[in-house]
Amino acid sequence: MLGGLGTSGLALAALLLAPFTRRVLRAAAGRERSRLGIVDLPPVPGDRRELGWAALHATAGLVVGLVGLSLPVYAVQYCTFPLWYRLLDPSMGGPGFVTWGIDGLADAFGVFLIGVLFAVAAFALLPGIAELQAFPGRRLLAPAADADLSLRVAELTATRAAALDAHATELRRIERSLHDGTQNRLVALNVLIGAARRAQERNPAAVADILNRAQDATEQALAELRAVVRSILPPVLDDRGLAGALAGLAGACSVPCALEVDLPGRCAASVEATAYFVVAEALTNVVKHSGAGSVAVTARRDGDRLRLRVTDDGRGGADESSGSGLAGIRRRVAAYDGRFAMTSPAGGPTTMDVELPCGS
Amino acid sequence: MRIVIAEDDPLLREGLALLLRAEGLDVVATADSPGTFLAAVDEHKPDVAIVDVRMPPTHTDEGIVAAVEARRRQPELAVLVLSAYVEQAFATDLLAGGSARLGYLLKERVGRVSSFLDALHRVFAGGTAVDPEVIGQLLVRARPDSGLDRLSPRETEVLALMAEGLGNTAIASKLVLSDSAVHKHVRQIFAKLGLTPDDQVDRRVAAVLRFLEAAR
Numbered sequence: 001m002l003g004g005l006g007t008s009g010l011a012l013a014a015l016l017l018a019p020f021t022r023r024v025l026r027a028a029a030g031r032e033r034s035r036l037g038i039v040d041l042p043p044v045p046g047d048r049r050e051l052g053w054a055a056l057h058a059t060a061g062l063v064v065g066l067v068g069l070s071l072p073v074y075a076v077q078y079c080t081f082p083l084w085y086r087l088l089d090p091s092m093g094g095p096g097f098v099t100w101g102i103d104g105l106a107d108a109f110g111v112f113l114i115g116v117l118f119a120v121a122a123f124a125l126l127p128g129i130a131e132l133q134a135f136p137g138r139r140l141l142a143p144a145a146d147a148d149l150s151l152r153v154a155e156l157t158a159t160r161a162a163a164l165d166a167h168a169t170e171l172r173r174i175e176r177s178l179h180d181g182t183q184n185r186l187v188a189l190n191v192l193i194g195a196a197r198r199a200q201e202r203n204p205a206a207v208a209d210i211l212n213r214a215q216d217a218t219e220q221a222l223a224e225l226r227a228v229v230r231s232i233l234p235p236v237l238d239d240r241g242l243a244g245a246l247a248g249l250a251g252a253c254s255v256p257c258a259l260e261v262d263l264p265g266r267c268a269a270s271v272e273a274t275a276y277f278v279v280a281e282a283l284t285n286v287v288k289h290s291g292a293g294s295v296a297v298t299a300r301r302d303g304d305r306l307r308l309r310v311t312d313d314g315r316g317g318a319d320e321s322s323g324s325g326l327a328g329i330r331r332r333v334a335a336y337d338g339r340f341a342m343t344s345p346a347g348g349p350t351t352m353d354v355e356l357p358c359g360s
Numbered sequence: 361m362r363i364v365i366a367e368d369d370p371l372l373r374e375g376l377a378l379l380l381r382a383e384g385l386d387v388v389a390t391a392d393s394p395g396t397f398l399a400a401v402d403e404h405k406p407d408v409a410i411v412d413v414r415m416p417p418t419h420t421d422e423g424i425v426a427a428v429e430a431r432r433r434q435p436e437l438a439v440l441v442l443s444a445y446v447e448q449a450f451a452t453d454l455l456a457g458g459s460a461r462l463g464y465l466l467k468e469r470v471g472r473v474s475s476f477l478d479a480l481h482r483v484f485a486g487g488t489a490v491d492p493e494v495i496g497q498l499l500v501r502a503r504p505d506s507g508l509d510r511l512s513p514r515e516t517e518v519l520a521l522m523a524e525g526l527g528n529t530a531i532a533s534k535l536v537l538s539d540s541a542v543h544k545h546v547r548q549i550f551a552k553l554g555l556t557p558d559d560q561v562d563r564r565v566a567a568v569l570r571f572l573e574a575a576r
Contacts, residue, residue, distance in 0.1 A: 195375070
């Protein structure tokens with residue numbers, strides 16, 4: 001209520017200043033909105049409801065606020081009257097609207113009873129008065145019905161853009177795998193077939209060797225294609241969820257692997273796939289490079305974040321530039337706006353921390 | 361013909377070397393990165409470099425950058441660029457900046473060995489070899505005011521083959537025409553593009569450049 005009185009004073013000031021600046025009005029209305037818990041949207045041109053609110057709140061709102069304020073003031077003044085009535089000249093009458101002469105403690109006590117009435121009235125009426133004072137604000141400062149919808153649209157547009165971004169990143173990754181792997185294998189195959197055809201005419205003995213190489217290239221192309229297809233979405237994620245898929249990785253790891261998973265609910269499919277590859281790649285590194293005797297993997301969901309940690313007791317000294325999959329892990333994590341950190345002092349241990357937004 | 365191959369994919373690199381050696385060509389070195397390629401060029405002074413566009417570390421245009429640097433060090437070096445797909449901006453820049461001893465082919469052309477070898481020899485001999493796919497895309501993008509729209513379909517075809525780097529005889533056999541018919545078409549092209557015989561420039565080169573520039 002006091003706040004309401006404050007904003008009505010502001011509204012009055014805004015009203016008086018309105019011809020000079022709209023900004024004062026915006027500020028006063030913004031103050032009232034935050035007091036009433038109303039979302040503040042950018043102003044709609046031509047919307048005069050704010051001005052109407054200022055007019056009402058500065059006049060009626062101010063009066064209602066003063067009436068509301070007077071109730072507790074009178075209550076206090078009258079209730080304490082017996083304590084200080086002696087200081088007054090009895091012929092002058094009592095405080096406020098008590099105009100009759102106060103003669104003795106009995107009269108003062110009567111005034112005290114009026115004070116009690118004021119106190120009761122203040123308790124009973126103040127919430128209603130405050131509500132009455134807030135009413136114009138609630139009606140006139142709330143966003144129009146269609147504005148609420150446009151807010152929702154803005155929100156959806158933003159999340160959709162983020163999803164499209166992640167999608168584009170994923171497509172680029174797939175394009176890269178297809179280009180660097182499968183396409184190159186097929187080009188090599190094509191070259192070898194061309195060579196075999198030429199050799200057929202001039203050097204038939206060489207054909208068998210060339211065809212051997214061609215077959216190798218074909219097998220490699222198939223293996224790489226399979227890897228690409230699996231990397232788009234590993235079937236195990238679909239079947240068993242991230243926890244199950246990680247358990248599968250831990251079980252298949254040739255270094256003993258302790259797994260600790262706390263993943264309530266599911267994350268976006270592409271995020272789970274990334275988490276899966278990060279752990280798979282990390283375990284591959286542990287097996288290939290670390291010489292570790294054991295490795296621990298933890299996966300936790302922390303609000304909107306998925307946190308992964310892989311720690312091994314190996315020799316450490318892991319280096320991103322040495323062609324291990326670390327650069328790939330970093331790229332993948334960055335694609336999802338995640339965080340990647342690694343400590344690997346020479347002599348170990350090596351700890352990799354990855355944090356991904358769940359996207360769900 | 362002494363050749364250096366720069367290609368980061370090992371299978372393709374060895375496949376190319378095998379193919380060219382089987383044809384009796386002298387592959388003096390193979391390289392898997394721009395650095396080793398430039399070192400090989402310095403060491404072996406090859407006649408021709410066959411260069412993949414995408415190479416480490418970023419797999420974008422390292423091959424092109426390396427080829428340009430190799431040409432700077434050894435201006436007589438013929439360069440045949442192999443690309444997984446048409447990268448238009450590079451193709452036009454490369455060719456409009458002077459197309460002698462330069463080739464730009466899609467990787468799949470290598471499998472058609474005889475035409476690949478033709479291209480290789482053409483570049484080696486100081487000519488040009490441009491992938492038909494590149495030419496096709498340039499044709500689609502040609503500006504309307506370039507004069508190319510006055511050419512008949514047949515003349516456009518002939519000009520496109522000129523841009524690929526083919527001579528009149530090769531064009532004739534490709535289009536199943538007589539040499540004199542091709543000659544007539546070429547004269548028509550010069551006339552329609554306003555290239556007169558007394559011009560100081562090589563009209564053939566000028567026509568091809570007009571064609572390439574129209575697509576920029």
